[in-house]
Amino acid sequence: MTEPPAGGPSPASAPVNGSPPQPATNGSTPCEIAADELPKAGQ
Numbered sequence: 001m002t003e004p005p006a007g008g009p010s011p012a013s014a015p016v017n018g019s020p021p022q023p024a025t026n027g028s029t030p031c032e033i034a035a036d037e038l039p040k041a042g043q
Helices: 009-017 021-025 030-042
Strands: none
Touching: none
């Protein structure tokens, strides 16, 4: 369920939104960011 959506909009939204800076600044793992993007993309 998390792989299909993460394989499409995630890669394009992650880097554009700030995938590298988020985990580096917030210290959150890529898994947390992907989970945060899932609910946003679904809504």
